[in-house]
Amino acid sequence: MSDHSISKLYGGRPRKTYGADRVCAARGCTTRLSAYNKNEHCWTHFQPVPRPARIPAPSGQ
Numbered sequence: 001m002s003d004h005s006i007s008k009l010y011g012g013r014p015r016k017t018y019g020a021d022r023v024c025a026a027r028g029c030t031t032r033l034s035a036y037n038k039n040e041h042c043w044t045h046f047q048p049v050p051r052p053a054r055i056p057a058p059s060g061q
């Protein structure tokens with residue numbers, strides 16, 4: 001085992017919060033947002049940025 005544990009990277013690092021009294025921006029949704037959720041919508045209404053479809057590379061040669 002190495003002495004260079006990756007746990008050191010996570011020690012004593014303050015977590016950024018975005019306010020605990022926010023609600024989802026979706027119409028009619030009163031879901032409270034987590035202070036750690038940087039989005040304006042709850043996870044139900046959060047729409048991830050669509051990624052362009054990727055054509056899988058042929059596995060053959």
Ligand SMILES: [Zn+2]
Pocket residue numbers: 024025026029030031041042043044045
């Ligand atoms: Zn919502």
